[in-house]
Amino acid sequence: MMGHSHAISGAMLYAASAPFLPPLLLGTHLRPADILMGTVLCAGAALLPDLDHHDGTIANFLGPISKVLCRLVAWVSGGHRHATHSLLFVALTGAGSWAGITYLGRNFTLGLTFFLLALAIRALRLHPPGDGPTAWITVMGMAALGTAGLNNWMPTAPGWLPYAVALGTLAHLLGDCLTKKGAPLLWPHKERYEVVLIKRSGNGVETKVLVPLMTAATFVLLWFTAVSPTVLT
Known part of the structure; x- marks a missing residue:
């Protein structure tokens, strides 16, 4: 799947699960503001597994910085669609985010927020076209x-942020399992593991089908979970 599709899938899963899973897993109900913020940041987190791709969407979002980072991660993880496309990576991103927020404090939280926002802006194409300096x-x-x-x-210390990171990472893996190359989940x-629905990325x-449906579903879900409760109160 393309980076844009991954980002939309992450946003949709967060918007869909926000009223149910955080109360079950975290013991807390999310405010409308938390749902809106988490949806955007989860969209960015949905690109994290592609840190192993030296020429993907994520490789260009911070210019030379992200280029070097992606080449390093690809070298450490064994190349594209290896370690970073596993359930172990999902667990590590969630646990790492929680540890950073808990032990490193506000500066880590804001740094992570900046990183995920930059990913979301790049993936959702909210920037000038191209990969040059103007874009990044x-x-x-x-x-x-x-x-x-x-x-x-x-x-x-937003408890929902590690959840958003892990869920976005998981959304990426599920999306790649719909393609011919699959993902090494274990x-x-x-x-x-694959259930081939997308024979070629960008087809x-x-x-024309998945992205429009996921986009519409995300906005509908946000209306019922975040916007309408605020309007009614």
Whole structure:
């Protein structure tokens, strides 16, 4: 799947699960603001497994910085669709986010927010076209402004943020399992799991059917879970 599709899938899963899973897993009900913020950040987190792709959407979102980062991760993880496309990576991203928020405090939380926002802005194509300096400098500026804005609404230690990170990462894996190459969910076991719905990344099924349906579903879900409760109160 393309980066845009992964981001939409992450947003949709967060919006759909926010009223149910956080109360069950975290013991807390999310505010409308938490649902809206989490939906955007989960969209960014849905690109994290592609840190192993030296030429994917994620490789260009921070210019030379992300290029170097992706090449390093690809080298450490064994290349594209290996370690970072596993359930182990999902657990590590969730646990790592929780540990950073818990032990490193507000600066880590805001740094993670900036990183995920930049990913979401890039994946959702909210920047000038292309991969040049204009694009990635705009992404960084928009992410910085967004982080400053979210700082006024985000709790000191948002318990929903590690959940959003892990869910977005999982959404990416589920999306890749719909393609011909699948994903090695049980890495280091090398078997790849797939239910081929998308034979080629960016084909008509993905761009003309799945993406519009997921986009519409996300907005409908957000209306019922985050917007209408605020309007009614």
